[in-house]
Amino acid sequence: MSNLIINTAKIDLEYDKQHIWHPYTSMTTPIPCYPVESASGCEITLETGEILIDGMSSWWACLFGYNVAELNAAAVNQLSKMSHIMFGGLTHQPAVDLAKTLVEITPVGLDKVFFSDSGSVAVEVAMKMALQYWQSLDKNKTKFIALKKGYHGDTFAAMSVTDPEGSMHELYQDFVAKNYFTEQPCIHFDQEWQDSAMDDLTKLLSENHQQIAALILEPIVQGAGGMHFYHPHYLKSARALCDQYNVLLIADEIATGFGRTGKLFACEHAQISPDILCLGKAITGGYMSFAATLATTQVANTISEGKAGVFMHGPTFMGNPLACAVANANLKKLLSDDWQSLVNHLSTLLSQLKVCQDLDSVKAVRVLGAIGVVELNNPVELATIQKQFVELGVWIRPFGKLIYVMPPYIASEKQIKKLCDAIYQVCLSI
Ligand SMILES: Cc1ncc(COP(=O)(O)O)c(C=O)c1O
Incomplete structure (x- = not known):
């Protein structure tokens, strides 16, 4: 699928790859970047039209997701x-x-x-x-x-x-x-x-x-x-x-x-x-x-x-x-917006991650507030796991042995389920 993205993208991915440094990456062997067209609520729309549910809040930042009317x-x-x-x-x-x-x-x-x-x-x-x-x-x-x-x-x-x-x-x-x-x-x-x-x-x-x-x-x-x-x-x-x-x-x-x-x-x-x-x-x-x-x-x-x-x-x-x-x-x-109820609700929903606990690849699962973490026994290969998550329709960026999500506070039950199911699927495949 990443080939498809590279071939059809309007965003000049080749230029990006040749000239732009991304966080903690190599200029000579960068891992693939996915071209984003827009983002709204908890959804990130790639240029190819695929929609990903956001599990990262852009590294803890987007409390209410993207394109928020009041903001x-x-x-x-x-x-x-x-x-x-x-x-x-x-x-x-x-x-x-x-x-x-x-x-x-x-x-x-x-x-x-x-x-x-x-x-x-x-x-x-x-x-x-x-x-x-x-x-x-x-x-x-x-x-x-x-x-x-x-x-x-x-x-x-x-x-x-x-x-x-x-x-x-x-x-x-x-x-x-x-x-x-x-x-x-x-x-x-x-x-x-x-x-x-x-x-x-x-x-x-x-x-x-x-x-x-x-x-x-x-x-x-x-x-x-x-x-x-x-x-x-x-x-x-x-x-x-x-x-x-x-x-x-x-x-x-x-x-x-x-x-x-x-x-x-x-x-x-x-x-x-x-x-x-x-x-x-x-x-x-x-x-x-x-x-x-x-x-x-x-x-x-x-x-x-x-x-x-x-x-x-x-x-x-x-x-x-x-x-x-x-x-x-x-x-x-x-x-x-009664953030406390939103966060408590997300906390309960993220507890679904506990099913991962029984998988061989998983060392521990923990949830606190609107943060869900699955710690693996071994580090993951980022490019591979990132691609798996994109194919499952979610945006999650693990590091080392950690797959974690801190979704926007407005994430729906369905969206959290999709994130948790994707994590389970990926952990199952490791
Ligand atoms: C606890 C903590 N302190 C400081 C920073 C650095 O913030 P910034 O990336 O905005 O410079 C981060 C970023 O992840 C962080 O998590």
Whole structure:
């Protein structure tokens, strides 16, 4: 079928293949790309006319699917006013409205908002905030602790706190800053808690806290590092340890934010507030790249009263009005559409994946909120499995040993069934 697509496509796939880099691919032996004509709701229409049910929400971003009337209207309305205006010395209502909503809905105490362009940049900003915070207090705390199997983005500071073994550290090891890594939280979300799960982090902090600026983690769900769901008590204890050892806590909710795990923010599973919070991906409902880093007043004021007197970051497209306007429409929809019922319903539907548990190829199945994961015993060959899924009429992009879905919140029972059936079929064939 991929031949058919290549022969009939109007989108110049050959040019694409010769000249355009896609994520994590080779320029000489790229895996096939499928040409998309349009997308609406939970359906992606390929140029060949085939319709695929979307299981990925375009990597966690499209909360309400594609071509969403309210988001389209917000974009068009904002375009006629201004799509962009510099944020240095100027401001606008969409940014103020968005900041107000974020301050209101995020865990308590996060009152200061820094807008940026993408998730990785939001992480860079968070790490710079932590460094500048301690600099302002004349403390030489310049290292971070991160979790093994964590993922925080592809820029350099983000890479320096991303899993050192399963990621790209090795390639850039002479350039990536050296940080500390604690063991992956070993107690799963629904297992019985044991205090010994904190031993490694406790030891690292007790031995090195004088150098540590912050602990950075993805709360509850470690995404790209293995789709691992860990126990809320870990997060609660990590917060307490950070307080005990005078270390900031950065929560990276770029993937987990806005309801995906069954709470509006994953920190709520443990009822904690971080000192710094990173948001991205779903903030604009997947319409455009945008992100925010929120900080407590204490962090913001300490930085502002320090040597530099300012926080030293200011991207060109900071506070982009078009993105803010779409984010406002997206969050309005999220908060008024009873997201909790939508996510709970998806969670129940995704439990159908549990039938895969009995298959020889499958190691484990887990579901949390609107995330469904089938972990295989062996890694998959991406091009082959991708083709199988397309032939079954679904868009699912596995990595390594993981087949996972996080569909748009509006996915219907029938659409979820199609996604789950396709996963079962593929697992059966492995
Ligand atoms: C937890 C987490 N942090 C940061 C990022 C980086 O975000 P972006 O790809 O928008 O730079 C990602 C992306 O997958 C992520 O999952």
